[in-house]
Amino acid sequence: xxxxxxxxxxxxxxxxxxxxxxxxxxxxxxxxxxxxxxxxxxxxxxxxxxxxxxxxxxxxxxxxxxxxxxxxxxxxxxxxxxxxxxxxxxxxxxxxxxxxxxxxxxxxxxxxxxxxxxxxxxxxxxxxxxxxxxxxxxxxxxxxxxxxxxxxxxxxxxxxxxxxxxxxxxxxxxxxxxxxxxxxxxxxxxxxxxxxxxxxxxxxxxxxxxxxxxxxxxxxxxxxxxxxxxxxxxxxxxxxxxxxxxxxxxxxxxxxxxxxxxxxxxxxxxxxxxxxxxxxxxxxxxxxxx
Numbered sequence: 009x010x011x012x013x014x015x016x017x018x019x020x021x022x023x024x025x026x027x028x029x030x031x032x033x034x035x036x037x038x039x040x041x042x043x044x045x046x047x048x049x050x051x052x053x054x055x056x057x058x059x060x061x062x063x064x065x066x067x068x069x070x071x072x073x074x075x076x077x078x079x080x081x082x083x084x085x086x087x088x089x090x091x092x093x094x095x096x097x098x099x100x101x102x103x104x105x106x107x108x109x110x111x112x113x114x115x116x117x118x119x120x121x122x123x124x125x126x127x128x129x130x131x132x133x134x135x136x137x138x139x140x141x142x143x144x145x146x147x148x149x150x151x152x153x154x155x156x157x158x159x160x161x162x163x164x165x166x167x168x169x170x171x172x173x174x175x176x177x178x179x180x181x182x183x184x185x186x187x188x189x190x191x192x193x194x195x196x197x198x199x200x201x202x203x204x205x206x207x208x209x210x211x212x213x214x215x216x217x218x219x220x221x222x223x224x225x226x227x228x229x230x231x232x233x234x235x236x237x238x239x240x241x242x243x244x245x246x247x248x249x250x251x252x253x254x255x256x257x258x259x260x261x262x263x264x265x266x267x268x269x270x271x272x273x274x275x276x277x278x279x280x281x282x283x284x285x286x287x288x289x290x291x292x293x294x295x296x297x298x
Contacts, residue, residue, distance in 0.1 A: 038271060039065045044171065044178040047215050050264045055284075058275035060268065062286045070285040072131035078141045079201040082239055083184065084126035085149065086199060089119050090163050090185060097162040113160050116153045123149055151242050161187045164194070170222045175262045183219055193232035194223050197244075204238035208245060210256065217249045217257040224254075 042049065042064065053060040062068045092114045100111045123145060132138035165186040172179050187195040196219050205212060216234035223229045235246040249257070275292035287293040 041269060044180050045265055046180050047218055050261065053264055053268055055280045056276045057273040058290065058292060059284055059286060061273040068286060074132045074137055074141060077128040077131045081126050081128050082145060082201050083199055085123045087166050088122040089114060090166055093160050093162055113158060119149055119153055148239050155242055164188045170226055172222045172226055174258050177262065177265045179261060181218060189232055193230040195233045195235065196223060196231065197235045197237050200236050200238050201240060204241050204243060214257055217253055220249045221254055221257065
């Protein structure tokens with residue numbers, strides 16, 4: 009090696025010419041991809057393809073959060089409570105001598121008992137934060153009970169799973185709660201523990217629009233309303249998708265899945281980095297530290 013670099017260089021006649029054409033080849037790495045997708049997957053990819061890669065392909069473990077623990081606690085509490093309402097309703101219907109008998113609805117004490125049973129104790133940053141959330145949950149549930157006392161709906165379904173074909177692709181999901189009106193039309197309800205929104209954009213509505221598609225195409229149900237129920241202020245925001253909304257949602261689903269299947273996980277850093285679970289390890293993260 010030393011002899012080669014020390015040897016005198018040979019003269020070259022004229023300047024070195026580049027080839028007339030250079031064929032560039034790019035080979036994208038191929039990763040095992042899911043066969044069935046979900047709204048959370050598509051939302052993650054839309055936020056940032058590299059976030060999707062970390063979460064659903066590399067499956068990098070993420071630290072939990074207080075918001076996550078609290079949200080799961082509230083969902084579980086209401087699921088158990090409404091399951092008890094269904095059971096009480098079934099008992100009343102089975103009572104041949106109680107045709108005019110009112111359903112014995114669960115008490116507020118039972119609701120709060122479910123809350124204590126469902127409480128997730130992890131991921132709070134401090135004992136003070138945990139107690140603050142615990143008190144908030146109690147306040148929310150007491151107000152929720154007072155609002156619907158003796159006027160409880162008996163759900164048709166709780167945590168109803170579905171898998172639907174959109175084009176050539178499969179999409180799975182769960183319906184938090186489905187009520188039916190006197191005419192049999194569905195009222196699909198999804199609980200939220202985040203900040204309430206007054207005006208919903210199309211992006212905000214996508215999740216429930218997917219549920220409407222599933223209700224109509226899998227269960228052959230007529231959908232009366234789609235509702236985000238914001239537990240923070242005990243207020244529902246309802247709408248129903250038009251045919252145009254549903255077609256637009258299907259187009260978004262297909263387009264997003266096809267991008268995933270193309271193995272394009274190019275990062276799109278920006279404001280989303282501030283709330284991304286992977287911003288501490290991502291080389292592309294742009295954090296606003298102001």
